[in-house]
Amino acid sequence: MLAHRVAHALHGAGVPVLPRLIAAVSRSLTGIEIHPAAAIGDGFFIDHGMGVVIGETAIVGRDVTLYQGVTLGGTGLPPASATPPSRTT
16 A cells, blocks of 8 residues: 555646556555555555456545455546445445
8 A cells, every 4th residue: 555655646747757656566466456546545455456456537535445356446437437436334
């Protein structure tokens, strides 16, 4: 998650290539792919993360747990039609 937080901050600052490079290195080390533009809240936890993909349009709320093989966001549809935000229950 630290790599994503850094990549997300750089992406928000308009840095062009470095956020994607950080995301690619992180994916190769962990098997978890998180786009730098994905919005992820505090308390986020990935349990057995191999195959988890969090796309550019994903909005993940606070205190969310994801399990192996989950894909969020990135449907190819306009942002209004993409994956709705996950919420804490």
